[in-house]
Amino acid sequence: MNPSLDRPDGDNSGLEQLAQDFREAMRRAVYLVRRLDADGELATTQLSTLKMLGTEGLRVGDIARNLGVKVPSATEQIIKLERLGLAIRRPDPDDSRAVRVVITDDGLAAVAAADRRRNAKLAGALSKLSDVERARLADALPVITRIGGALGPE
Amino acid sequence: MNPSLDRPDGDNSGLEQLAQDFREAMRRAVYLVRRLDADGELATTQLSTLKMLGTEGLRVGDIARNLGVKVPSATEQIIKLERLGLAIRRPDPDDSRAVRVVITDDGLAAVAAADRRRNAKLAGALSKLSDVERARLADALPVITRIGGALGPE
DNA sequence: TCTTGATTGTTAGGTAGCCTAAATGTTAGG
């Protein structure tokens, strides 16, 4: 299919080197993001989940797909959010098998607070970079998003 | 200290927007990296751990610091690697309290195999990007590494 | 209509990786 993947060496070594460097950077990024967590606050997964909920309601399967996890894992998160009063499950009017998960006012407030704190903390680190570095970062973010799609839905 | 952090708005909103976009991209990257995992293979954490071991041996505390986890978590990983025959713990000749963790030949082979497979899979995705996109990605990787440092060791 | 297979979600049970607190052994300074 892709000739560059079949060659014993050559063109491909650049791609594999980039892949290697990317993996290393992502490893660091994982620990970086972990350091943004705070104690009494929403966990990263809960925050991500809440942020995709609208007031119209999102189905459990859609939430799972957006998070990149299986349905039971999504259910687990939703139950926790519901216990915290940040989300509500209501029957889907169109399909009685399904459930619509909706964010509450408390949920909206919690998201805003967590986002504010995390962004402020990260902005502190970003402020120590040069303008050139920040520009490079900004240029690369859409590319990173695209790689996820290029890897295939799996 | 940093004036841009104290202003009610203005300069800072750019930083916070970048922070927000960065967090979103990293969220996707986490799921991306997770999709590189394969079944019978080394887990990501084990791979990272093995890769930092030399034949001279690394101490448990150093491994923990490099991984960004607490010492008992590192011990846990090391015990697993030892059971798999990929690493060995030997007494530190200079300090009897300490332990030197060394990679074995099987460990080296396992790292090489896992790296090869993961890089190939990721390179497949990278090959679908344009040259410009790949260049942007490459330029940003060192920046991402630097952000980790700028956030502080914590 | 009625049955059958696919779809949606939850429940049950298990694993991996992380944490804190407490225990063990070692070193080094007064």
Place this chain on the structure above:
DNA sequence: CCTAACATTTAGGCTACCTAACAATCAAGA
């Protein structure tokens, strides 16, 4: 020596994943 600091392991607990098995509902064809 004695004590404080240090390196590691053990013990116990948490969270976020997973698969398998179940219940309910839908949709399609005999």
